[in-house]
Amino acid sequence: MATPQDAMISHRLVLHPSDPMTAPQSTQALVQGLALSGLIGDVYPQGGEYAFFSGAEFLQLISFLGCSPHMALLPGESEDPGFCYVSLTAIKAWPKFILGQHPAxxxxxxxxxxxxxxxxxxxxxxxxxxxxxxxxxxxxxxxxKRSAGYGRVFIEIYGVHPHEAVPADHLLESLHTAHGIAWDYCYL
Structure with a gap:
């Protein structure tokens, strides 16, 4: 579900199962696993049904590239109106194709x-x-070239520009271990 915040933060890193026909058992199981991993924290009420502030381990699970990235993890932490938060889509019966504004x-x-x-x-x-x-x-x-994805569920990390950050290997491994599914990522 698009929110007013989405208009300000259109760029995002999106995690999705490598096989578009697979998905975790439930959205709730995915939420619980992400909370345990520390990727997500408290509910972000303005972000939609499954939106969360970044968790305590966010910066260990998402590797920002470059010599000194400045990422706002809470609203108002920078002059930029955007900040990083995590939103999940509910698991769908059929895969959805997602494509960035400027796909490769x-x-x-x-x-x-x-x-x-x-x-x-x-x-x-x-x-x-x-x-x-x-x-x-x-x-x-x-x-x-990571400009599109295809899946039944997506973990969207808002406020991340294309190729500005990557999921740490141990995040992808923990998702695989928790749900028995290999994961991949793209940028929108």
Whole structure:
């Protein structure tokens, strides 16, 4: 659900299961696991149904790149109106395709040729046929250079610009251990 805060903070790091057909058992189980890991803290009431302030371990679980990043973790910590918070989508029955405002050219996972006409093939289970090597790939298997994702559930970390931060390996490993699902990420 979009909130007024979303308009101010459009950039985000998004975690999603690597296999778009899989998801944790429940949204509540995901919330509990993220709280135990320290990624999320108290409920952020203005952020929507499953929105949370960053938790005590946030800066150990999300690695900000660059020599001295300044991240506001609470509203009003900087002159910038945005701050980092975490929002989850409820688990859906079918995968959803998410795409950044300026997506990279998607490429064939086999030969790296640019994907043609992928816009017409975004439904779950759609197959892309490469015009160069003729390999058939599910749309989510194209190389989007982390500018798109496909899944039934998303963990959105608002206030993160593309390639400004990455999830720490131990965050992805803890999600895998807790839910039996490999996780990936993209930027919107």
């Amino acid at each position: 050219t998607s490429r064939c996972p086999n030969c790296s040729s640019p994907a043609v006409d992928w816009q017409n093939n975004m439904d779950p289970g759609s197959i892309h046929v490469c015009t160069s090597c003729e390999i058939k790939s599910p749309i989510h298997a194209l190389n989007w």
